Amino acid sequence: MKTIVLFLLFIPSLVIAQSTITGKVLNASDKTPVPFASVFLSNSLVGAKTNDDGSFTLNNVKAGQYDLVISFIGFETHHQTVTVSNNVLALPDILITPKNTTLKEVTIGPPDPKRDQNLQVFINEFLGHSVNAQNCTIKNTDDINLSYNAHARILSASSDDFLIIENKALGYIVKYQLGKFIKNYAQGFLYYEGSVLFEEMKGKPAQQKRWLKARQQVYKGSDMHFFRSIYGNNLQEQGFKVLRLIRKTNPARPPDSLIRAKLRLYGPFSKAQPGWADSAKVWSAKYKLPKALEYLVSKPMPIADYVIQTDNKAILALKYTDYLYVIYTKRSNADNNGSIYHPLDMPTYPSTIIGLNLPYAVFDSNGILGNPTSTTVEGDWAGHGVADLLPVDYEPLISKP
Template sequence: MHKWITCAFLFLSLSALAQYKITGRVLDSADKKPIPGATIYLANASVGTSSTADGNFTLDNVRGGQYELVVSMVGYNSYHKVLLVNNNIDLPVIVIAEKVNLLKEVSIRPDPDWERNYEAFRAEFLGTSDFAKECKIVNPETLIIHYDKINFVLTASSLDFVVIDNKALGYRVKYKLDTFSKDYHQGMRYYAGTASFEKMKGKKPSQERKWEKNRLKAYKGSSMEFLRLLIAGEVAEHGFKVLRLIRKPNPEYKGFGNRYIDGLVTKPLIPADYAKRTDQKDLFALAFDNCLYVMYNGGSPVPDDGKNPNGIGWATTNIIFNKPYAVFDNNGIFTDPSSITFEGEWGKSSIADLLPVDFEPELKK
């Protein structure tokens, strides 16, 4: 269980974040021989490599934070390990085992609703933004999609990595979709999985510049930027304001209408009201006795008194706590996404807007 320091919230300079190195070796579990050519990457990040002839590997320039290390090799079971990176790490020897083929012959019937269900899934997974229009799922055949017509729930998973060419942000994303669900009755969407990011090479310098501009657009106002600015102590300076959202169950709710009664306290909160350092280096926590209402005005500094003209033009997000606190790392990523729920702007985010967790915006010269 994490503990946090309540006496002070210590701010760090984002520019001072160190880069670390992860080294290791991959062996076959049966004969303990090296496995060359295994793919090693940090899930949802842009750092990856392959093992050499002697099974060794090195991941360089790793931004501090919590990651899931993945080792993958054709014909072998994948290896997963969660790492908190705040120093150079020399891993113990990693052994992976060959897969045992226990497949049974099954009869697969064509799904007459597959195309319709796929289009519904694609709209929810990639989104409907301008960025989404420039995204293509290269191998839709790896998806398993089902629609429950009784409960109005769309579910999906993937047999292998779903390859997505995001020509808006300039990434080829390989996403292993563990679970996806869209409850149309409740209006709730949830998906989880691991991804690797590979930067595309632009045909022209102008295309590279467009990608950098779009990546910055996806980053600005995001939960990633907010949490990183929170660590740096620069939330208000970059256009964010946080209020207390008081949410109570609606006693008159009968299955339709408003489930809750919400009220806002207009006095802005300060970071120490809802953010703390944990007892682990480079891990932080959001903790609050109610819900948080996060406002973003596009990046202009918020006045000291926090006032704004009726909130017009502000993007807003409700942060609902599913657990007593939500831990996040230097990358601005929650270590347990199920600890919170986003309603509003951040809740609309889709794969088309997804950046690698170690993304660093280029500073203006």
């Protein structure tokens, strides 16, 4: 009986209608075909090469909104938003622009003595801090461009070509063309973006089964799972609970700039000047005060309080005041990444705080945000990086009794 249950764990949850995208890629300068260009839907398993006449066909595309990416050596990377709903989507001819071939000035100097240190920071933040990150390897770290601004305390990174990431935890080869990576130490802020193509690794049946199970574990409670549950109107059944978090600036805590100035003034001379040691203690205590006062409304929010329908029936949007406090109740003993506000009378469920950076944040049925800069997350989701990234066309599995 146990063997039957384990086998049924890996039956797909449902059959999804698939569509096809067709088109042709041309050189914008002379309208000639561009053969062998890479064409793919970012953050998916769907990709192809253009033929001799520049044409391409992308098969097995789920309905939804995608970032269509065209990449070819000597041309600017092309991005185009496409919305798939019909069986075949025929795109107008796509023109890609040759790169400016002006030679850049090259400064030859000694190697950056802190590159290895900064590279390790990048790898840790980019891959994430989960167990899966320990089984991920970036195969071409030499292609990572790193820059550190000591004055602003900002680490930046990018890549001219795809970073090849071997994810042995989930069974994917991830090709990630990194457009931007910013780690702001001063503000405690991390952001990165890029174009991504997934390829499934080949493995023995036991490996395939292990990967399927690992992907399911990553999916459960993730942002993709959350947004899909909103779209399916089954948040509670899927294990999510959404509360309102009210966060206000703490009036008792001065700005960081003032605190740092006072500590620089009193710290070095606290033993030499009468009373300055006490002043240093006062400002040190102010530094330890929370920057914000937070209050969690215990009554769950109805979806209508934070989700609106857009002009496109296939696209929804988050829109609300204050913050969303998202709890996933089907997993316990989470530490919330060590920093999230967590009342002591609450169970230890994984929790995430979502703040809006824009008036609203759109998403589709695949559970993907249209603009990744539209939100900021803290807590459980913030600890997951590329090592826990699933393709947009991932379908969860179900168990049967």
